[in-house]
Amino acid sequence: xxxxxxxxxxxxxxxxxxxxxxxxxxxxxxxxxxxxxxxxxxxxxxxxxxxxxxxxxxxxxxxxxxxxxxxxxxxxxxxxxxxxxxxxxxxxxxxxxxxxxxxxxxxxxxxxxxxxxxxxxxxxxxxxxxxxxxxxxxxxxxxxxxxxxxxxxxxxxxxxxxxxxxxxxxxxxxxxxxxxxxxxxxxxxxxxxxxxxxxxxxxxxxxxxxxxxxxxxxxxxxxxxxxxxxxxxxxxxxxxxxxxxxxxx
Numbered sequence: 001x002x003x004x005x006x007x008x009x010x011x012x013x014x015x016x017x018x019x020x021x022x023x024x025x026x027x028x029x030x031x032x033x034x035x036x037x038x039x040x041x042x043x044x045x046x047x048x049x050x051x052x053x054x055x056x057x058x059x060x061x062x063x064x065x066x067x068x069x070x071x072x073x074x075x076x077x078x079x080x081x082x083x084x085x086x087x088x089x090x091x092x093x094x095x096x097x098x099x100x101x102x103x104x105x106x107x108x109x110x111x112x113x114x115x116x117x118x119x120x121x122x123x124x125x126x127x128x129x130x131x132x133x134x135x136x137x138x139x140x141x142x143x144x145x146x147x148x149x150x151x152x153x154x155x156x157x158x159x160x161x162x163x164x165x166x167x168x169x170x171x172x173x174x175x176x177x178x179x180x181x182x183x184x185x186x187x188x189x190x191x192x193x194x195x196x197x198x199x200x201x202x203x204x205x206x207x208x209x210x211x212x213x214x215x216x217x218x219x220x221x222x223x224x225x226x227x228x229x230x231x232x233x234x235x236x237x238x239x240x241x242x243x244x245x246x247x248x249x
Contacts, residue, residue, distance in 0.1 A: 004114040010063035018186040019179025025071030037082035065192035105141035156223035
């Protein structure tokens with residue numbers, strides 16, 4: 001099976017579904033990684049590990065390290081620039097041109113021909129505009145394919161988090177996954193993202209109500225929802241079959 005992981009920034013792949021991707025690779029799937037940006041607008045650590053001008057290059061190398069830790073076979077970028085966070089902590093999309101993004105992703109799908117794509121959820125996990133546009137772009141790209149489109153899955157930040165979409169459609173996780181068996185690989189991938197460690201620790205401390213370590217931040221449970229099922233009979237239900245060994249009933 002061939003899998004494409006598509007996310008907006010370096011570290012999204014690890015923190016949202018690194019265990020799932022590592023497990024698939026361990027079972028023999030060929031997992032390819034695509035990042036929309038190099039995370040140029042993000043944090044650089046505390047104290048800073050590099051200058052603002054160096055951050056994109058540094059985070060690219062961090063992502064290469066993480067992909068290797070997760071057992072991935074390739075990494076590519078769309079070369080969008082990650083916008084800076086505002087002084088008021090406002091977040092922004094890396095593009096507002098959905099048609100152009102969908103076109104780029106359609107070409108990528110035609111070239112790679114994955115069986116499964118895993119990407120951001122329709123609400124961007126916690127409402128991040130870059131995550132939302134990444135989801136919309138990939139959803140449009142999958143629907144652009146007339147011949148044997150891949151199955152499209154999205155991550156869920158929390159197992160019990162419902163997502164209400166326009167038209168009152170409610171999505172809930174379809175796959176709850178125990179990634180304990182590959183949690184060490186997920187931890188090693190997270191350790192690669194050194195510029196983001198201060199952010200991970202702050203968020204983890206906020207959830208736990210105390211100081212935490214990087215290892216404690218890495219969860220052993222992940223969740224996915226199927227957005228589109230492939231029309232190819234050979235691809236229907238393929239991802240759940242590969243994940244049977246870690247799926248919680």
